[in-house]
Amino acid sequence: MGREPRRAVASDRPAAAPRPEAGAAVVVPGETSIPVRSDADVVLARRRGRELAATLGFGPTDLTLIATAISELTRNIVLYAERGQIVLKGIERNGKVGIVVVARDDGPGIPNVPQALESGFSTSGGLGLGLPGVRRLTDEFDIVSEVGRGTTVTVKKWKR
Amino acid sequence: MVVPILKQGHYLIATIPTALTDADLQDLRDGLVAEVGLYRSRGVVVDITVLDVMDSFAVRTVRDIAHMTRLRGAETVIVGIQPEVAFSMVELGLTLEDVNTALDLEEGLALLDRKTKRAGKGGEIRGT
Amino acid sequence: MRAHRSQARDEPSRPPSAHPRTGRRVAESRAGPPAGASTGVLLRELVAHLRQGRTQLRDEWVQRIIEARLLTAMSRDEIFAEATSVYDNYLDALETGTLEALQAYARSLSERIIPRGVETHEVVGIVLLLRDVLARSLFAKYQADFQMLNRVLDAYEPAANRIAITVAVGFVQERERVIREQQEAIGELSTPVLPVRERLLILPIIGLIDAQRARQLTEQLLRSVRANRAKVVVIDITGVPAMDSNVANHLVRTVDASRLLGAMVIVTGLSPEIAQTLVKLGLDLSKMNTVGDLQGGIEEAERLLGYQVVSLPEEKS
Known part of the structure; x- marks a missing residue:
């Protein structure tokens, strides 16, 4: 598990990871990339995320939190961008072990990011991207979105 | 993946066997609503013991099941929510407060008995 | 440098x-x-x-x-x-x-x-x-x-x-x-979840709780609810001197999560000071089932479970 400068995640975007054409997940040493195209990939992505988090040693509750966050992010891609990618990576910083989930798409982008981060779930399970919820489930949350270009959400969770 | 729906007296029981895609969940919803109408069921138990994640979509759909079946005269109870899943749901702010929940199938059926008891009719009276 | x-x-x-x-x-x-x-x-x-x-x-x-x-x-x-x-x-x-x-x-x-x-x-x-x-x-x-x-x-x-x-x-x-x-x-040792009667759990919380301990308590409680098939949980916070908004929110979430597992939660020992703090934080206390003290909470729990408490002539309840 290599060290992971956080900037690199955002700046990796131009030199993007290979976009696989087949449906299988591509495994690069230390990194799993899952193409997202349909709601079946939501289940696949969160299962892979759970597996990776388990090998990293996360406890049962955290495994569910991570899987749930991945589920939300992956579904957003399916619903709003139709196609995208989930990248999962184990990371280490200052002796702490963690997991990074990057959800990226070339979809329409989010016009009003602050608003998307404010409105969340109403108790009637209302609309919205559920981003505040994802934020609550994870330790670090980052979003970059440009209308017409796409969205990248990066979240991290650290093992306590 | 079609989730089998069992008919037990006036109740329908759907036990989810494995992780479901969004489409599968919606099919389950539609199937339950249809069968409630078809059999005039009074209660529905949806057993989600096997689900390791209940995200916003799943919660919405489950709520839809509860509301739509109620419109057709049936009471629905969700059973088998795992502790970690419950924790995660409340972290997300999804409390399912307008939906009946119980620990497991046995508790769920007991709840339905209590809620649907009518003099002379209704589901079987079950002891605890 | x-x-x-x-x-x-x-x-x-x-x-x-x-x-x-x-x-x-x-x-x-x-x-x-x-x-x-x-x-x-x-x-x-x-x-x-x-x-x-x-x-x-x-x-x-x-x-x-x-x-x-x-x-x-x-x-x-x-x-x-x-x-x-x-x-x-x-x-x-x-x-x-x-x-x-x-x-x-x-x-x-x-x-x-x-x-x-x-x-x-x-x-x-x-x-x-x-x-x-x-x-x-x-x-x-x-x-x-x-x-x-x-x-x-x-x-x-x-x-x-x-x-x-x-x-x-x-x-x-x-x-x-x-x-x-x-x-x-230590945290786990100091807050045991007690199965008191069938289907009834008591969780006495003592001391100050921070976010981590609060989460630990919730996890323990939920697992106990499932293991004991509890239908009622009494959370007693008599021994908690103060609470901040994080912990208060956590308490609410614990109540909600327990309900998802089919258990009702009664909170007892809510001091007037803490009650005031919670109200000021915007918590809707009416949504929580609160009873004054632990004894009262247990009685309420038993009532909910269908037990009848009969007091013997010599004893005062």
């Missing part, structure tokens, strides 16, 4: 290390400039010299450790053994400029010596002493040429400082991890 200056000079392509959103800094894990730069070549020369004098320098270092009364928890032989490993790892880190091996060693060293009662100031102390011993050796070798000596120190100091920080931080983190684990263990 010299360390940063050398960083900027030798690694111009490195982006600023503060994250835009959170302002957090990335811990740099490189000990020095990449091998191949002139500094790298010089460092290798220094390391070769320090390796040559290994036995003598290590012994001098151990002597200084003992004189400074550090590592008193360890025997002389043990100090020698660890000193040899530290010495070699130190030189490797100096030479290669990468710190992973050193970090790993620092962690394993810490795991060994923390149970022996070695403290942070001792670990920092011995690393600094080693830095000094090696620096003096370099002084001795290059003192004739002042310019050269400066170049040598320019190369050596930032690398040595980064090593010192790595070892110290590694030790501190390991210590913190051990303390955290102990706290968790």
